[in-house]
Amino acid sequence: MTASFAEIPVVHLIDDDDPLRTALTRLLRAAGHEVRAYSSVAEFLLARQGPLRGCLLLDVRLPGGPGGLELQKSLIRQGETVPVIFLTGHGDIPMSVQAIKSGAFDFLTKPVGRTALLTSVRAALARGEDIRSAALKRHDLGTRAGRLTPAERQVFRRVVDGQPNKQIAAELGCCERTVKAHRAQVMLKMEASSLAELVHLSEALAGAPV
Amino acid sequence: MTASFAEIPVVHLIDDDDPLRTALTRLLRAAGHEVRAYSSVAEFLLARQGPLRGCLLLDVRLPGGPGGLELQKSLIRQGETVPVIFLTGHGDIPMSVQAIKSGAFDFLTKPVGRTALLTSVRAALARGEDIRSAALKRHDLGTRAGRLTPAERQVFRRVVDGQPNKQIAAELGCCERTVKAHRAQVMLKMEASSLAELVHLSEALAGAPV
């Protein structure tokens, strides 16, 4: 049951309007999507476990507690990257601009057309999978880098910075043979088969703590 | 006169409403910005020469000819990256969402508050300068890469791909000494002092034709 939570992309629908929620759920399921419906942000948060996969479809303002924009901000703070589609009957331009600039995938108005909704959801799911695969790659790289010892990490930094072994040895206060040993370990652990590839990997780690 | 067109960031204001245009111009100048005002897209396009520097501030719909959204698309097609702030009295949510998703920097509604306008313009100008400096770097790299001969380009690709000289020579059907010669030229022309730096530069060229 819960094990399947993140196995395939799911449209997480949050709306307090029961009839609308039911209708949207039916519409999305008919279009072949997996749907989880919640009547409030709290209900969604309670059910949530582990990273999300799919997209969010929710009203901007929901009764009692945080609205959609707050949820979005909270998710972003948690490093969650799932695409968010807002749906609202009482939005205005500044709100929509704010939402999109904050990273929302789309901002739809009620009543929403069947085609418009499905188009947006399909695109959001696709985007979500793209983001997901990129995140997996980065995570994998981070894992490899995490296996480096402190000494190896030092060598890694300098190698991808283009420093020759002799200079690295001087800076680290050890002999060249040691640098070579660490360097070999770096290539092994990072699974790089050439210096060029190692530099490439380090660029992809962009900003992540190395 | 025209020589100073791109020397400092300029707010290019396009609006057909004369009194408003005058008022906005005064407001922006009072805040220390350089302003060029136009009453139509056509007027703006006629005055334009060379790459823009600064930002655009324009109404979404303008009388006679293309509206703001069309201008934005046209500029993007031309590779122009200047931030665009839309200003409108008759916009709706789908229009604002469309604009922002198409890359607009902001979407303001009339009447616009003095603070909101100045905040947005300031941010747009800052973003514009960031984009500009990044573009200058990329252009510089492109220029260097453009000086490579076809043979050097071939070697360049394979070197940053991590291939050893011997293998490159085999693939290109020449001897290793020739590869070395080309390789040296690549390092010279690309102004790289190490293989790591060369790889770094090639990543920065990302997608640009090499």
Place this chain on the structure above:
DNA sequence: TTGAACATTGCCCCAAAGGGCAATTAATTT
């Protein structure tokens, strides 16, 4: 046609990288 500029290549030399092997030392476990 002839000279200048450029690309290709061979020969040779040196520096740098990669790595095997073994000894020494430090750290950790039993």
Place this chain on the structure above:
DNA sequence: AAATTAATTGCCCTTTGGGGCAATGTTCAA
């Protein structure tokens, strides 16, 4: 304390990268 494991280093050898020098084409324009 003894044993084991991990890190550092020296020694030595091979391959690769970098580059000087000169000869041999090649191309293009005067």
